[in-house]
Amino acid sequence: MEPILTITNLTKKFGYLTAVQDLSFTINKGNVYGILGPNGSGKSTTLGIVLNVVNKTSGNFHWFDGNISTHNALKKVGAIIERPNFYPYMTAYQNLKLVCKIKEVPFEKIEEKLEIVGLLDRKDHKFRTYSLGMKQRLAIASALLNDPEILILDEPTNGLDPQGIHQIREIIKSIAANGTTILLASHLLDEVEKVCSHVVVLRKGVKLYSGRVDEMINSYGFFQLKATEQSQLLNILETNPTFGKITTENDLITAFLNEPMDASTLNKLMFEKGITLSHLVKRKESLEEQFLQLTDNK
Amino acid sequence: MLRLLNLELQKLLLNNVSKVLIFISFILPFTVLILSSIKINFFNLFTLELGELGVFNFPIIWHITTFFASQFKFFFAIVVVSMIGNEYSNKTLKQNLIDGLSKKEFILSKFYTIVFFSLLATILIGVAAFCIGMYYSSYKEASIIFRETNFLLAYFVKLVGFFSLCLLFGMLVKRSAFALAFLFVLYILEWIVFGLLVWQTNMELAEKIQNFFPLKSMYKLIDQPFQRIMMTKFPEKMDLAYDYAVHWYEIVIVLVWTAIFVILSYKLLKNRDL
Secondary structure, eight states, rough: OOOOEEEEEEEEETEEEEEEEEEEEEEEEOEEEEEEETTTTTHHHHHHHHHHSSSSEEEEEEEEEEOSSSSHHHHEEEEEEEEEOOTTSSSHHHHHHHHHHTTTTOTHHHHHHHTTTTTTTGGTBBBSOOHHHHHHHHHHHHHHHTSSSEEEEETTTTTOOHHHHHHHHHHHHHHHHHHHHEEEEEEOHHHHHHOSEEEEEEEEEEEEEEEGGGOOOOOOOOEEEEEEEEHHHHHHHOOOOTTEEEEEEEEEEEEEEEOOOOHHHHHHHHEEEEEEEEEEEOOOOOOHHHHHHHHHOO | OHHHHHHHHHHHHTOHHHHHHHHHHHHHHHHHHHHHHHHHETTTTTTEGGGGGTTTTHHEEEEEEEHHHHHHHHHHHHHHHHHHHHHTTTTTTHHHHHTTTTTHHHHHHHHHEEEEEHHHHHHHHHHHHHHHHHHHOOOOOOHTTTTTTTTHHHHHHHHHHHHHHHHHHHHHHHHHHHHHHHHHHHHHHHHHHHHHHHHHHHHHHHHOOOOOHHHHHHHHHSSSSHHHHHHHHHOOGGGOOOOOOOOHHHHHHHHHHHHHHHHHHHHHHTTTTO
């Protein structure tokens, strides 16, 4: 696979505080990556370093094959950091024109990208008259101007209203569907779960996990069960080695699997034992549950 | 280079405040120059015509116009510090870097703009002085006209040096108002150091050292012309004589300072986390 960004042993210290510690991971072409972590876990610092605005303390990173200077590589990257930063006294069109000049791309792209984010009819309005949602959409248009190899988004839905969040997510999804590599930093897990195939999990600047979302923790999922003969059901589950931890909440029993088993097998087994289930659901842990499990364990 | 200049010009010329300030810094010295060259009649009591004093004669006109025009450099200094301050307050500096501008290119785009406007100001003043001189001057031989045009070079170097200092202060404190205050502080500081030098050594040595100070060295490029005007009026008074010429070493000192200011600005930005 073609690497887009390679980070090796990256460390950043702010005085006594270590914001990023010995971080290594690789971003490959074509995947959608999420960087997960609570606030202050070093997500933005890491992105700041690779985007040339924060100086690293030690370690290395390189873009693409490593034969290109960082600022030239960034011309092939689209990035949005926290808040949209533009010149308030310029119109949307003028702001994007300036970005075109920096990235050395033709001006024809401007209208095309404004169309994508739905701002074409407001292109001649000054940036300061925009709402936060519109500003964020303009930032996305700006990041797309050079048809980037990779799109980096840092908390793109922060501070937006539900409608704005929805709009931004739709735009991100359609970009991902086009095959653009995306790196999305967020603490909103459902956001990451919906679009990402790979994740990097950080806590206090240390990497806890990097890899595919569905392999994040070793788990075969769990069953949620209900039956009128509750004590009998519990008894069977506890004696069966297939099941690990079993919890009961009200009359809902949750049984975690130690080895794979599908729902119909379980149903058959229960029927043979003479128990009729009134509720049977097989689930995998959500990203949120996995994430909490991962960050609690260490 | 043109790309970087083009970038900065777009940032400046679309901003109304800087547009007005740039306009003032170019038009004001121009207007003052024109106004002073016309005959002013004070209620038939007396007429004031500066041309009659011989101040518009070649070659002294080069000295006088560049000296007075350089007093208006402060307006453009505001533009320079605010073009840095705005980049910080709008966080567009960060965005520019993310978009693929290098830190070096960022400083260079500011510096090219400074050079561009200094050059423009020099050309404007040069043309204006030439026109007024051609109209008023008693001597119109080419050899006299083009004598002392090195004041124009001094004017250009002085502007570039001063604005580079503003650039450094802008980068240092990130806020326009504080940067301007720093200029004032530096001015006072130079005089305090000068005072200490006079006290510790002697006047002659102190003055020599003072000529190496950043602000003083810029001022020294074009000495005040009043004494020279007096000299032309009273040529017999020998004690008025002073050295007003532009010397190559004065230009070198300011150029060295300019290089220091620009390189320091770059180092500052390079080591800063945004």
